[in-house]
Amino acid sequence: MVRTKKSPEVRSNELIDCAERLFFQHGYENTTVNDVIREAKVSKGAFYHYFVSKEALLEAVATRMAERNLKELQPLFEDPSLDAVGQLNALFAGSRRLKLDMAPQLKNTFNALFKPENVALYHRIDEALMAVSVPLVAEMLRRGHADGTLDAPDPEASALMLLQLRLSVAKVMHKALQRQEAGDLDGAAAMLDGWMRTYGTAIERFLKLPDGTIEVTEPGFARTFLEA
Amino acid sequence: MVRTKKSPEVRSNELIDCAERLFFQHGYENTTVNDVIREAKVSKGAFYHYFVSKEALLEAVATRMAERNLKELQPLFEDPSLDAVGQLNALFAGSRRLKLDMAPQLKNTFNALFKPENVALYHRIDEALMAVSVPLVAEMLRRGHADGTLDAPDPEASALMLLQLRLSVAKVMHKALQRQEAGDLDGAAAMLDGWMRTYGTAIERFLKLPDGTIEVTEPGFARTFLEA
DNA sequence: ATAAATAGACCGACGGTCGGTTTGTTTCAA
DNA sequence: TTGAAACAAACCGACCGTCGGTCTATTTAT
Numbered sequence: 001m002v003r004t005k006k007s008p009e010v011r012s013n014e015l016i017d018c019a020e021r022l023f024f025q026h027g028y029e030n031t032t033v034n035d036v037i038r039e040a041k042v043s044k045g046a047f048y049h050y051f052v053s054k055e056a057l058l059e060a061v062a063t064r065m066a067e068r069n070l071k072e073l074q075p076l077f078e079d080p081s082l083d084a085v086g087q088l089n090a091l092f093a094g095s096r097r098l099k100l101d102m103a104p105q106l107k108n109t110f111n112a113l114f115k116p117e118n119v120a121l122y123h124r125i126d127e128a129l130m131a132v133s134v135p136l137v138a139e140m141l142r143r144g145h146a147d148g149t150l151d152a153p154d155p156e157a158s159a160l161m162l163l164q165l166r167l168s169v170a171k172v173m174h175k176a177l178q179r180q181e182a183g184d185l186d187g188a189a190a191m192l193d194g195w196m197r198t199y200g201t202a203i204e205r206f207l208k209l210p211d212g213t214i215e216v217t218e219p220g221f222a223r224t225f226l227e228a
Numbered sequence: 229m230v231r232t233k234k235s236p237e238v239r240s241n242e243l244i245d246c247a248e249r250l251f252f253q254h255g256y257e258n259t260t261v262n263d264v265i266r267e268a269k270v271s272k273g274a275f276y277h278y279f280v281s282k283e284a285l286l287e288a289v290a291t292r293m294a295e296r297n298l299k300e301l302q303p304l305f306e307d308p309s310l311d312a313v314g315q316l317n318a319l320f321a322g323s324r325r326l327k328l329d330m331a332p333q334l335k336n337t338f339n340a341l342f343k344p345e346n347v348a349l350y351h352r353i354d355e356a357l358m359a360v361s362v363p364l365v366a367e368m369l370r371r372g373h374a375d376g377t378l379d380a381p382d383p384e385a386s387a388l389m390l391l392q393l394r395l396s397v398a399k400v401m402h403k404a405l406q407r408q409e410a411g412d413l414d415g416a417a418a419m420l421d422g423w424m425r426t427y428g429t430a431i432e433r434f435l436k437l438p439d440g441t442i443e444v445t446e447p448g449f450a451r452t453f454l455e456a
Numbered sequence: 457a458t459a460a461a462t463a464g465a466c467c468g469a470c471g472g473t474c475g476g477t478t479t480g481t482t483t484c485a486a
Numbered sequence: 487t488t489g490a491a492a493c494a495a496a497c498c499g500a501c502c503g504t505c506g507g508t509c510t511a512t513t514t515a516t
Contacts, residue, residue, distance in 0.1 A: 161393055201390070272499065275497095
C-alpha cells in the first residue's frame with residue numbers, strides 16, 4: 001500500500017468518521033477492525049498506533065458525539081435571557097426542530113441503536129452523553145431553584161433522574177417507528193404523542209411546576225415526525 | 229468423555245446455572261463457550277444442541293432471572309389487603325430486606341453488572357426485568373388511580389418511567405459501593421441516602437402523593453447496607 | 457540520528473459447524 | 487410376548503473461518 005502520512009489529528013478523526021459510519025450502518029459487533037482500516041485506507045499497524053483496541057475506538061466515537069452535542073447545547077444553557085423553565089422548553093423545541101430536520105437519518109440511527117448487536121454502542125453513547133449533560137442540567141436546576149422558578153432538591157440527583165427519564169422516551173420513539181413501519185401510522189402517532197405528554201407531565205410534577213408549563217411536544221408533532 | 233444422558237430440562241438448566249455463575253464471576257465477554265461446557269461437563273455438540281448461540285444462552289439466563297423475580301413479586305401485587313401506595317412501600321421494604329440479606333452477593337453482582345465487558349448482560353437482564361415488571365406496575369397504578377390513592381395518567385407510560393427511574397438508583401448504588409471500597413464510607417452512605425430520598429420524592433410528586441408517603445429508605449439503611 | 461508513523465504478515469483464541477456415535481423409544485412380525 | 491429393526495433425539499469432539507490484536511520491518515519528518 002502507498003505510504004501516506006497525515007497529522008495525527010486528521011488521521012484519528014478519519015478513523016472515527018469511518019467507524020461511526022460503519023457502526024451505525026452495520027452495527028458495532030458486525031463491523032470488524034479490518035472493515036474500518038479498509039475504508040479509512042490505513043494499515044493495521046497505523047490503526048493500533050492510534051487506538052489500543054476496537055473498544056477504544058468505540059469510546060472515541062461516543063466521546064466525539066457527546067462533545068458535539070455539548071457544543072450545540074452549551075449556548076442555550078448560557079443564555080441569560082431565559083430562566084430555567086424557558087431553557088427547558090427551548091431545549092425541547094430545539095430537539096423537535098432537530099428531529100424534524102434530520103428525520104430520515106434519525107430514524108436510521110434509532111433503528112441501529114436499538115439492535116441487539118449494538119448494546120455496546122448504545123451504552124457508550126448514553127454514558128458519554130450523560131457525563132456531559134448532567135452537570136449542565138444540574139446547574140440549570142440549581143439556578144431555577146435559587147430564583148424560585150422550580151423546586152429541585154439535590155440538583156445532581158434530579159438532573160440524573162430527569163435525563164434517565166429521557167431514555168424512556170427514546171425507547172418509545174423506537175417502538176413508534178417500528179409500529180409505523182408495520183403500517184400503523186395512526187396508532188404509532190397516538191402512542192408517541194401520549195407518551196411525550198406523559199413525559200412532560202412527569203417533569204412538571206417532579207419540578208413542582210404548574211400544569212402546562214413544559215412543552216415537550218406540540219400538536220401534530222408526532223405525526224409529522226413519523227411521516228417525514 | 230463419558231456419555232451421560234439427561235432430560236433436556238435438567239441439562240439446559242445446568243448449562244444456564246453454569247453460565248449465570250461464570251458470567252457474573254468473570255464477565256460475559258470473558259466467559260467462553262468452552263468455559264461453560266467444561267464446567268457443565270458437556271460437549272460442544274450438546275451445547276449447540278440446546279442453544280443456537282452464546283447469545284441465546286445469555287437470553288436464557290436473563291429470562292430465567294426475570295421469571296424468578298416475577299414469582300417473588302407476584303404475591304405482593306396480588307395482596308388485596310394493600311392499596312397501591314401500600315404495595316409500593318411493601319415493595320421497597322422487601323427490596324431493602326433482600327438487599328441487607330444478600331449484601332455480599334449483591335455487591336458482587338453490582339460490580340459485575342456495571343463492568344464494561346458486561347453491557348450485554350446488563351442490558352438483557354434489564355430488558356427481561358422490564359418486560360415482566362411493567363405490566364405489574366401498570367396494573368397497580370391503574371388500580372391506585374381508580375380508587376383515588378394516586379394520580380397516574382397513562383399507567384403503561386407511567387410504569388415504564390417509574391421503572392426507568394429505578395435504574396438511576398442502581399447506578400448510584402454502584403457508585404456508592406465504589407466509593408466505600410475506596411475508603412470513604414461516610415461519603416458513600418450520605419450520597420446513597422440522599423439519592424434514595426430524592427428518588428422517593430420523585431415518585432411522590434410524579435404520582436401526586438402527599439410528602440412522606442413513599443418510604444424508599446429508612447434511617448441508617450444506606451450505612452447498614454454498605455457496612456454489611 | 458532518532459522517534460513517530462505506517463505497512464502487512466502473522467498469531468492464538470474464539471464462536472460455531474459437521475459428520476458421526478450413542479441411547480432410548482416405538483413399531484410390528486413371529 | 488418378545489425382540490429386532492427403525493427412528494429420533496441427545497451427544498461427542500475434531501475441525502474451520504474469522505477476528506482482534508501483535509510484531510518486525512520500513513519509511514518519513516525533524
